[in-house]
Amino acid sequence: MLTLALVLAALQQPAAPPPPPPAPALPPQVGDTSPFRRLALPSPTLLREGSGRAGPRYWQQRADYTIRASLDTATHVITGRETIRYSNNSPDTLTYLWLQLDQNIYRANSRGAALNPTDARFAGQGFEGGYTIEYVRALQRFGQAIGRAPLATTVNGTVMRAELDRPLPPGQNVTLELAYRFEVPEHGSDRMGRERFPGGWLYEIAQWYPRLAVYDDVRGWNTEQYLGQGEFYLEYGDFDVTITVPRSFVVAATGTLLNPLEVLTPTERARLAQALKSDTTVAVIAKTEVGQAFTRPVGGTPTRTWHYSAKSVRDVAWAAAPNFIWDASGYNGVLIQSLYPPEANAGWARSTEYARHSIKHYSEKWFRYPYPTAINVAGPVGGMEYPMIVFCGHRAGDRGLFGVTTHELGHQWFPMVVGSNERLYPWMDEGFNSFINIYSGLAFYHDTVGPGRSPAAQWARAAAAGRDQPPILAADRVNPALLGNVEYFKPAAGLYLLRHHIIDDTTRFDRAFREYIRRWAYKHPTPADFFRSMEDALGEDLSWFWRGWFYRTDVIDLAVDSVRVRQDSTGTTTRIFLASPGALPMPVDLRVTLANGSTEDVRLPVEIWWLGNHYVYERKFAADVVKVEIDPGQNFPDVRRENNVWTKP
Ligand SMILES: [Zn+2]
Structure with a gap:
């Protein structure tokens, strides 16, 4: 029972001490989640160095x-x-x-x-x-x-x-x-x-x-x-290979033919010797000669054994048929050859020209072709590469045949010379090869990339539609419907973007890409070795780009939010409010149009986004700013172009 006395007694007890003042709130505690944080790569070792070189061990x-x-x-x-x-x-x-x-x-x-x-x-x-x-x-x-x-x-x-x-x-x-x-x-x-x-x-x-x-x-x-x-x-290794086929068959294989006296006629040997010195295509077995008895050496057993030697290759492949048209030419001591059945698309008559252009172009631009021969064979395989020999579909012709030929022969550099793991890292051969194919095609057709037509700009459509996966995926984990997009197109577009619009210095890029090829020729590079080697030779930290482009499906979306002016005693200052709502930052090419009709192009480096995805570009201009446009050349794969332009209301 609570009596009045007890209540009074309670009230007379000393008061409890006042609670301590609340502790100041702790500051926010966060990790580095910026797109510019350093890309986590395996620790460098004396086998694979931080510079991206193969080390002394x-x-x-x-x-x-x-x-x-x-x-x-x-x-x-x-x-x-x-x-x-x-x-x-x-x-x-x-x-x-x-x-x-x-x-x-x-x-x-x-x-x-x-x-x-x-x-x-x-x-x-x-x-x-x-x-x-x-x-x-x-x-x-x-x-x-x-x-x-x-x-x-x-x-x-x-x-x-x-x-x-x-x-x-x-x-x-x-x-x-x-x-x-x-x-x-x-x-x-x-x-x-x-x-x-x-x-x-x-x-x-x-x-x-x-x-x-x-x-x-x-x-x-x-x-x-x-x-x-x-x-x-x-x-890699050396191969000594013999292939025994019926006497009527002609064989084409990786390597140098060691016994031409046994398997070729004197006419064919003479034509091949002539072809090796010829810039233009020479018939070895002409269409009118196909399948005729005189195209095969006389006498002997019902079979013939073709003997080949190949040095420093990772594989050997071959083709055989009794009805090959065979033609050839030469480039810098390399015998360029094509073998195709009479039923192949008539465009195959230009195969050797396409092959010669490709071997010459890649040799002069990136790394000298190291093998004695390069062969294109027409058959059921749509397009597949092996050292010194490629298989392209016999139905292909004209630009389609050029495209598949220059692609499959480009694989002589990736992965035949630079021996990456295709099963785990398809982008390191298909992507790099698709990248060098761009320039081979432009050179052959004396073509240039029109405005908004660059591979990087074209990638924007696939990215905006979400037809994308991280290229770093192992080959068998890529959606088959997206394989071409993810492992060929995207890495090629990314390197194109890097070369022309991020680094914006083709000489500097080319030196770095050649250095990667030289460092890893006949070796087994990993993605980290490529990223490090490129950064080392370019002199750039590109963590943000490698992560967003190759490890993720981050998109580029650059925007002009608004433009304001401020008057003070120093005059009129224009403040251009920029934003990068996409997860992948990029340098910003701005075109500012003034009321007097003049325009000014400004490049803002990617570092403007270091503090966040908003940036204010502040300047005094000679006249009122009436229009601001981001990436007027449409060089970047921006997925939303409608927010790229501001015009004065
Ligand atoms: Zn390929």
């Missing part, structure tokens, strides 16, 4: 191949025996090796078969095949013969692990011997295959021998499955 494995293969044109079966001399230059002792068995994508139960609709471009389109591996043996260890020790193997889809009978220490090598066979698919994922022409079967042969997977310092064994869309990652 850089190492790379090597695989040298000897392949003896024959093609049975009745069953379409290739039977081969190969030796692979594998040199372990890593600091690691290896107890097993991984090999790529790409043909296993055509097994009915393969992951590629499960993932690709039957009629998809990169599928086998119902064909069931795959490798039969007869044996895998160790022939030599550390240079000593060891008498054909069989090795245990485990196949996992398109890769196979071979257990070494003795560990392979650093600095040593082992020679494996494999015997294998497979049936050539008609549609080999649009990368190889065969097609029947009136004169007989035409074969385009690739992914045709078990190949060493790459063991590198960044990931160890690279064992990504061959699923169709993602291409390849291979070690």
Whole structure:
């Protein structure tokens, strides 16, 4: 019970101390979320340096191949025996090796078969095949013969692990011997295959021998499955290859033909010698001569063996048919060749001209072509590249044929010379190649880029429509419908934008891009190596651009919000309120029009956005400002142009 006395007693107790004054609010605590924060890349090491160079401890494995293969044109079966001399230059002792068995994508139960609709471009389109591996043996260890020790193997889809009978220490090598066979698919994922022409079967042969997977310092064994869309990652080495085909067939392959006396007629040898010295196209087998007996050397067995040697290449491919038209020319000691059936688009008569232009253009502009020959073959494959030889669709002609030829031959630089991982980083070969293709096409057609027609400006449409993914995605993770946009068009447009409109100095850009090619020729660069090498040679921190363009789908949207004037004793100052509501900042090209009719162009560097996405450009002009326009040349892929212009009301 509460009595009055108790209440009074309570009131007489000393009052509780007053609460302490509230602590001042803590300041906001945030990380660096600016688009200009440094791009997080793997820590530099003595293998891959902060400058973007391969460092003094850089190492790379090597695989040298000897392949003896024959093609049975009745069953379409290739039977081969190969030796692979594998040199372990890593600091690691290896107890097993991984090999790529790409043909296993055509097994009915393969992951590629499960993932690709039957009629998809990169599928086998119902064909069931795959490798039969007869044996895998160790022939030599550390240079000593060891008498054909069989090795245990485990196949996992398109890769196979071979257990070494003795560990392979650093600095040593082992020679494996494999015997294998497979049936050539008609549609080999649009990368190889065969097609029947009136004169007989035409074969385009690739992914045709078990190949060493790459063991590198960044990931160890690279064992990504061959699923169709993602291409390849291979070690460099020298190849000695023989290909046995029916006597009536003509073969074209990666490398130098070592036995022309056995497989070519005296006329063909003379024409090839003439072609090598000729700027213009010379017929080796003319259309009127195709398939005639005199085009093949007389006598001997029903088959002929063509023998090739190729140095410092990551792969070997070939084509064979009894009915090739064959023509050739020369550039700087390189034999340029085209082989196509009489049924090919008539435009193929210009293939050698297109190929010669491409090899010459890329050599003079970026890096000298290092191989003895460059061959374009017409067949069922729409467009695919291998060292020294490319396959382009026989239905292509005119500008379409030029485009696919200069693209596939541009791959001689990316990834054949600069040996990036195509399966993980398709933008580093397709994108860089598409970029150099732009200039090859402009040079061939004596063309220029019109206003608003630059690849960068054209990218704005795809970006605005959201037809975009981060190009850094692995090849098989890209939406097949967006592959061309994301891995070809966008990286090419980005480099074009960088060269012409961000760096805005083509000489400085070209020096840096050539430096990247030189530094990583015959090596295995990663994206970080490219970004670092470019920044090092350009003298720019481009974290903001690499992140927004290659790692994300950030868009560019530059805007003029308003214009105000201020009068004081010093005169009239104009304040132009700019904004960058898109997540990807850019330098700003402003065109200011004055009341007296004159215009003034101002470039504001990308650093105007360092403090945020609003910026006030303040100046005194000679007359009233009546119009302000951002990017009047339409050089930047701005996704909303309607906010780029302010006019005085
Ligand atoms: Zn390509």
